[in-house]
Amino acid sequence: MFEKTYRDRLQADLARWEADGVIAPAAAAAIRQALPPLPAGINIAVVVGIVGGLLIAAAFLAFVAAHWTEIARLLRFAILLAGMVVTGALGAWFAARGRDVLADLCASVGAIIFGAGIALVGQMYHLGEDFAGGMLLWSIGSLAAAMLTGSRGALAVGLVAASIWTCMRVYDAPDVLHLPYPAVWLIAAGLAFAWNSRAAAHLVALAVLPWWIATSLRFELEGAQPSFVLANGAALLFGAGHAIAAMPSPRARQLGSVLSIYGAFSLAAVAILEVTTVDDIIRFRTRTASAQPIWAILCGAAGVILALVSAVFTKRAGEILSACAIGLALLAAPLWPVSTAGEPWFAYAALLCAMLCLVVSGVLDDVRPRIVAGWLGIAGVIAGITWAVKGSLLGRSAFLAGAGLIAMVFATALNRMLPRAER
Structure with missing residues (x-):
């Protein structure tokens, strides 16, 4: 959150709480005094100065370039x-x-x-x-x-x-x-x-x-799909971000939270790539084999382990679902060759479940970028399944309808299990 935006919102909240009698005026004044001064921002003079300096530098470079050979x-x-x-x-x-x-x-x-x-x-x-x-x-x-x-x-x-x-x-x-x-x-x-x-x-x-x-x-990498290798990288980035953010240091929390955000979006992008590149919409390889280098597989496994370790230390249910999302996205790679005779329904199901876990993880931990990444992943995977070249459109429509019904049943059961305050 930007510092000035946070300060403006805090000042408005303090004024409202003080008017409503939630906090005493002395407490509001003490909170205001405890806040450190705002760091110097970029004002209009600084912006104009930057533009002027860039123009002078560009003019100098253009002059030198014009007479370079001389x-x-x-x-x-x-x-x-x-x-x-x-x-x-x-x-x-x-x-x-x-x-x-x-x-x-x-x-x-x-x-x-x-x-x-x-x-x-x-x-x-x-x-x-x-x-x-x-x-x-x-x-x-x-x-x-x-x-x-x-x-x-x-x-x-x-x-x-x-x-x-x-x-x-x-x-x-x-x-x-x-x-x-x-x-x-x-x-x-x-x-x-x-x-x-x-x-x-x-x-x-x-x-x-x-x-x-x-x-x-x-x-x-003969026969290996690039999206499968990318999935292991996204898994490691996502899991390592969770693990770093779980450390007690504020510096580690900030670095880890940013890495986990990029890991979540990378995982969603990889899920879309797996559907669109393996099922003939865009073909990178002549085979759909899941052969991957050992080091890449180990990186993906490390991402799952790190996410689970983070969940143990933070006691957050959302991070357990993050580990599930990583594992399901990685599971799609070995599931794909199993269905070489037909459409890879199990791989599709794994990717849809992975993106759903990503959304629920963001909701439970109140992490909006993770929610956005999950929704984008769901939309991309559904679009990829719908427009896949292989198989019949009727079969894909039946699969999507069945997946939707299962999701509705799961939502109903989850709604009854959760306390009313957490719904």
Whole structure:
């Protein structure tokens, strides 16, 4: 929740509670005094200043680009070096005066100029055409700048460069699992944890996806559906997010909650992909075999275990259902080849139950993103089943009608079991 929005709502609630006599005026005043001051936000002057700085930087880059071939090599390098020095000095000046947004912007621009310097040196001196290595160097420099300055923008630049690096390495060597990227990602995750920053946590969560997607699309996995490999990654992200959020540290709770949100949406997206890619709407492989690498299967199993461990410590029923959602989504992979002669009804049922568990989990734990992810997953899976190429439309309609009746019976039984206050 944004801080200013929370403060405005709290002030309105305090005024209403005080008028209704729920709390004494002295208690309301004490609550207001206990609140720390609001952090400095981005006002109109800061926005205009950022736009002006970007325009000046763009004009400088356009001028240099127009005369690039006329500038001597050493002068080109000196220009880029001066750009990094100037942005660093400006960032330090802004940070000393409490202008954190402008200081972050300067660090980000400096990280981008550093990448341009790497490309320039490689172009001028005809270094080895290892573009992926250059991206790794850029990522290392940007992450170092993020460590020194606390810049979220520099962290974003470093993660983007690292994502490009790992995708290129996976493409160049598809028969080798690219493990150095998870090590770089753990460094970035450590920064997000140390900063206790929700923005950094979002960046770290997004940075997981390129590696899993590139790895799942490797062509040496003969017969394996990429969606099955992606399902294991989503399971690990979702389960690990729950486990991290269960730790007593507020930093861990914030990082884990963000990771679990991305894990929930990833699980919903994978459920939709399994229906649409395995059943001939979009075909990635010539076979629907569920053959998966052992490491991917272990990652999926770890996601289920971590979600269950989190449920044990937090005593939340919703997290038990999260583990069920993960397990059912993973169960669809081995169920698919069982029905090669006909339609994979059991796999369809597993995915629908997984998304239903995701929705109920979000309702029980009062986590709205999990509810949204579950509803999107249900809608996507139903659409995929309805428009699947294989089988008859009559059979699919009968399956969906039966699933709907079962859901209604389950809802009725659940409504009678729950106390009236929890319905």
